[in-house]
Amino acid sequence: MKRLSQWLLALAAFVFLNASALAAxxxxxxxxxxxxxxxxxxxxxxxxxxxxxxxxxxxxxxxxxxxxxxxxxxxxxxxxxxxxxxxxxxxxxxxxxxxxxxxxxxxxxxxxxxxxxxxxxxxxxxxxxxxxxxxxxxxxxxxxxxxxxxxxxxxxxxxxxxxxxxxxxxxxDTWAQEQIATIPAPKRKVITSHDAFGYFGAHFGVTLLAPQGISTEAEPSAKGVAKLIRQIKQEQIKAVFLENMSNSKLITQIAKDTGVILGRPLFADALSKSNAEGASYLQLMRYNVKALVEGMQMN
Ligand SMILES: [Zn+2]
CATH class of the missing domain: 3.40.50.1980 (Nitrogenase molybdenum iron protein domain)
Incomplete structure (x- = not known):
């Protein structure tokens, strides 16, 4: 009996030490x-x-x-x-x-x-x-x-x-390619706040335009914004998106000026909080692809 209790004690100590060593x-x-x-x-x-x-x-x-x-x-x-x-x-x-x-x-x-x-x-x-x-x-x-x-x-x-x-x-990747392939090539055009989707666009064959460049820091030029508005009207682009981590009054204004209804915000340079739909990278990508496809369907 004594031997068993000693053995159990030793086992408990061993488990405890290992657990704390692992945490530390x-x-x-x-x-x-x-x-x-x-x-x-x-x-x-x-x-x-x-x-x-x-x-x-x-x-x-x-x-x-x-x-x-x-x-x-x-x-x-x-x-x-x-x-x-x-x-x-x-x-x-x-x-x-x-x-x-x-x-x-x-x-x-x-x-x-x-x-x-x-x-x-x-x-x-x-x-x-x-x-x-x-x-x-x-x-x-x-x-x-x-x-x-x-x-x-x-x-x-x-x-x-x-x-x-x-x-x-x-x-x-295979799933995303299939989703995007449902959109005819001339309709694969999207507007976002800043140029965060260049790699996405190059890989999946989507043209992404933005009033702001590759950083959210730089102010867009009035000339650039006017050109983008003309392009949205001429090419009848309806897929216009905000981004989760940048508060762009500009894109909201552009949507207003062109009469476009904004899609649900994309996850650009950050995950979402854990209670939203972009809490992991895989979720972020699935969500973005769905939102982009929904938007491009209206082009
Ligand atoms: Zn960025």
Whole structure:
């Protein structure tokens, strides 16, 4: 009897110690924005604890870091950024925090798109690579590689999670292609607040126009807006959308001026909060594709 109770005590202690070691031993990850938080959580599952600096429905283009954000980075073992100029504040923030750990740029290996710059006549890199699900395959593999470097014991698990998610992404891509194929090519035209859907448009064969460029920061020119309004009228574009993370009075005004009814807002540069329809990357994409197809049907 004594031996059994001793054994049970030892077992209880073992379970307790392991549980607390696991909680304390989670890899601490900070991502720049919510989409990356979801991807790291998918790959890392219960081996990671992930925080995003720019949360759901928030705009990374105009984000202003506070000292608490620097502290968050310093407490991390891994920092994950999008790159391609999406978070211009990130390098400075990492440096000022004193963080010396690993930084993974999730978009590494992506073929970057460029767009004519708003001013100066040059070109700008389009950072919104995650709007093409085939790019996100690279994102999750980069994340798995980064986590494996820090936590080699979990490498096989990270790889398995990443590859099963890649299969999900490929399914999503096939489904999205089928949905968009239901719209005749000349009708595949959409207006959004800013140029967040260039990769989406290039991949799925949809023309996306916006009064604002690749950042929500720059003010659109009156000339540009007038040209867009003419184009909407001439080409009878009815698919006009707001975005979840930018409050664009301009697009509302454009819709009013052209007599177009706005579609439900798209998820552009952020996930939604957990109670809405874009709480994960896969949900975000399914929702956007449905909303865009509904909008283009009216063109
Ligand atoms: Zn953007």
């Amino acid at each position: 031993g989670k890899v601490q990850v900070t991502t720049s924005f919510s989409v990356l938080q979801d991807l790291v959580q998918v790959v890392g599952a219960d081996r990671v604890e992930v925080h995003a600096l720019v949360g759901p429905d928030e705009d990374a283009h105009v984000f202003e870091p506070k000292p608490t954000h620097a502290k968050r980075i310093l407490q991390s073992q891994l920092v994950v950024t999008n790159g391609l100029g999406f978070e211009p504040w990130m390098a400075k923030l990492v440096k000022s925090s004193g963080y010396k750990g690993l930084v993974v740029q999730a978009s590494d290996g992506v073929t970057a798109r460029t767009m004519p710059a708003e001013t100066g006549g040059g070109v700008e890199t389009d950072p919104h690579a995650w709007q093409d699900p085939t790019n996100v395959i690279l994102y999750v593999r980069n994340i798995a590689a980064g986590l494996s470097k820090l936590d080699p014991d979990g490498a096989a698990i990270y790889r398995a999670h990443a590859e099963s998610y890649v299969a999900e992404l490929q399914k999503l």
